[in-house]
Amino acid sequence: TFPVGAYSIDRIGALTHVRGQVTRVAESGGRFVEAAYECQRCGTMTYTPDGREPHECQGCERQGPWAIQLSQSELIDHQLVRLQRPPEQSRTGARDATLDVSLEGDLVGSLSPGDRVTAATILDGEIDNEDEGTVSIRGHANNVEQQETTYEDLDIDAYEDEIRRIA
Numbered sequence: 821t822f823p824v825g826a827y828s829i830d831r832i833g834a835l836t837h838v839r840g841q842v843t844r845v846a847e848s849g850g851r852f853v854e855a856a857y858e859c860q861r862c863g864t865m866t867y868t869p870d871g872r873e874p875h876e877c878q879g880c881e882r883q884g885p886w887a888i889q890l891s892q893s894e895l896i897d898h899q900l901v902r903l904q905r906p907p908e909q910s911r912t913g914a915r916d917a918t919l920d921v922s923l924e925g926d927l928v929g930s931l932s933p934g935d936r937v938t939a940a941t942i943l944d945g946e947i948d949n950e951d952e953g954t955v956s957i958r959g960h961a962n963n964v965e966q967q968e969t970t971y972e973d974l975d976i977d978a979y980e981d982e983i984r985r986i987a
Contacts, residue, residue, distance in 0.1 A: 821938060824903050825917025829957070832945045838919060838959060839967075840903030842935045848928045851898035856889040865892065897928040906936060908976070921959040936967045 822831075824840035852871030859866065864879030866886075873886050903919045921939055923930070931937065941959030948954040976983065 823909065824905050824919045827943065827957075829945070829955070831943050832957065834943060835940060835962070836943050836959075837938055837940050838903065838921075839938045840919065840936070841906040842901055842931050842933050842937060843904045843918070844902040845931055845933055846900040848897060848899040850895040851924070853894040853896050856892035857886040858889050860885045860887055865889070896924050899923045899928040901931055903937070903939065908979075919957065919959055921961050923961050923964070927961055927964055930964065931966070937964050938967065939964045 821837040821839055824838055827836055827838070853869070855868050855871040857866050857868065857874055858864070859877040859879060859882070861882055861884075862877060862880040864877055866874040866878055868874055873884065876883055899922075901921050901923060903921060905916045919941075921941055939959065939961045940963040941961050944958050944960060945955040946958055948956045
C-alpha cells in the first residue's frame with residue numbers, strides 16, 4: 821500500500837493499493853463499454869469499444885456519416901475522483917501529488933470529498949504533453965475501502981504553534 825504519489829512509474833499496469841484523501845468528486849455519468857454506430861449511407865452497424873466513431877464503414881467502406889445508437893450500445897456508470905495525501909501527511913511548502921481514479925459500477929457515488937480511502941487500482945499512464953514526452957499516472961479502481969477516522973486520530977502537535985498564531 822502506497823500513499824498517493826509514492827509509487828514509481830514501473831507500477832503502471834499493476835494492481836496497487838493507494839491510500840489518500842478524496843479532494844474532488846466529479847459528477848457521475850456513463851462510459852461506453854461498446855458503442856453502436858449506424859452508417860447513414862448504407863445502414864450497417866459498427867461497434868467500437870472506446871465510444872469513438874469508426875474510421876470506415878464495414879458495409880460500404882466509406883467514412884460515415886454516423887449516427888450513434890444508444891439503445892444498441894453498452895454503457896456503464898462511471899465517475900472520476902481525485903485523491904491526495906491527507907493534510908497532516910503533506911510535506912510543508914510542497915505541492916502534493918494527486919491521483920485521478922476512475923470508479924465504475926457499484927463504486928460510483930460511494931465517495932465524498934474528505935473521505936480517507938485505500939483504493940485497489942490498476943495504474944495506467946496517460947500522455948500529458950506529447951512535445952515534452954511526459955506521462956501522468958491515473959488509476960482504475962477495482963475496490964475502495966473507506967477508513968473510519970475521527971478528529972482524535974489527527975496528530976496536530978507539529979502544527980499547534982502555527983494554528984495558535986493564525987487563530
